[in-house]
Amino acid sequence: MIVTRFAPSPTGELHLGxxxxxxxxxxxxxxAGGRFILRIEDIDRTRCRAEFTDAILVDLAxxxxxxxxxxxxxSEHFDDYRSALARLEGEGLLYPCFCxxxxxxxxxEAAGHAPHGPDGPLYPGxxxxxxxxxxxxxxxxxxxxxxxxxTAEARHRTGKLAWSDREAGLVVAxxxxxxxxxxxxxxxxxxxxxxxxxxxxxxxxxxxxxxVDLFEATHxxxxxxxxxxxxxxxxxxxxxxxxxxxxxxxKRDKALTLRSLSEAGRSADDVRRMAGFA
Ligand code: GLU
Numbered sequence: 001m002i003v004t005r006f007a008p009s010p011t012g013e014l015h016l017g018x019x020x021x022x023x024x025x026x027x028x029x030x031x032a033g034g035r036f037i038l039r040i041e042d043i044d045r046t047r048c049r050a051e052f053t054d055a056i057l058v059d060l061a062x063x064x065x066x067x068x069x070x071x072x073x074x075s076e077h078f079d080d081y082r083s084a085l086a087r088l089e090g091e092g093l094l095y096p097c098f099c100x101x102x103x104x105x106x107x108x109e110a111a112g113h114a115p116h117g118p119d120g121p122l123y124p125g126x127x128x129x130x131x132x133x134x135x136x137x138x139x140x141x142x143x144x145x146x147x148x149x150x151t152a153e154a155r156h157r158t159g160k161l162a163w164s165d166r167e168a169g170l171v172v173a174x175x176x177x178x179x180x181x182x183x184x185x186x187x188x189x190x191x192x193x194x195x196x197x198x199x200x201x202x203x204x205x206x207x208x209x210x211x212v213d214l215f216e217a218t219h220x221x222x223x224x225x226x227x228x229x230x231x232x233x234x235x236x237x238x239x240x241x242x243x244x245x246x247x248x249x250x251k252r253d254k255a256l257t258l259r260s261l262s263e264a265g266r267s268a269d270d271v272r273r274m275a276g277f278a
Contacts, residue, residue: 002034003206009041010052013257014059017241017249019275024238025209026065037203038067042075043190059258064268074195081190084198084228093154096135096145097127118216122179147184151175158226166236175223197221201230212237
């Protein structure tokens with residue numbers, strides 16, 4: 001049975017690009033007689049707002065989508081992410097990182113030629129080298145810290161990994177592209193990479209569909225699946241809708257939110273067509 005999901009972050013109103021993504025996931029499930037799940041990815045309390053969540057539900061229903069209840073809101077499930085972190089920590093794969101963005105920028109500049117990954121310069125590993133005593137001391141002193149994955153060690157333990165991608169075929173996972181990613185942030189006790197991987201498994205997603213802008217993130221998700229003994233879904237990374245200048249749609253494109261389009265008199269059928277689904 002095919003199970004797909006649309007997993008928006010409620011940081012703004014849905015635009016045509018989101019409609020494309022939601023219709024893609026919904027269509028894949030419906031075509032195969034499968035299940036379609038909506039998940040609200042709202043762990044970031046500084047950027048997510050409850051009114052955007054409400055608006056997402058209204059806009060998707062207007063667009064003609066239906067989904068299973070209850071809708072999982074990630075902000076209600078920090079315990080699940082905490083247990084995943086505890087497991088990785090128990091296996092010695094995490095370390096506390098006290099660095100601020102400034103510290104990291106300074107280190108990277110000093111190194112002169114820091115390697116870059118899909119999310120920018122790789123973390124130079126400063127806090128990986130701290131002694132257990134120093135870590136304990138700084139934590140006891142109340143210093144804020146993130147938890148990072150020791151990616152090289154994790155990789156060493158799992159060996160070679162791959163996933164099956166509809167467009168790209170069999171892809172060999174290269175999580176080292178990201179360096180030591182943050183799995184729990186200083187201000188949020190989880191990160192996107194961790195929560196999305198845990199939830200896709202908990203919700204029994206068999207086909208992860210999302211924009212090709214998140215293709216590279218799958219390298220990390222595949223590693224986390226192996227470390228946490230989670231199943232690996234199939235992946236389909238779809239194209240992104242572009243504006244007239246060829247840029248991907250974003251929050252600045254106010255005229256292309258589902259809300260504005262509907263207020264401008266467009267029907268749900270029109271919007272489905274504009275989003276690439278006749
Ligand atoms: N919440 C993510 C976003 O809105 C999407 C996560 C995913 O589909 O993996 O960009």
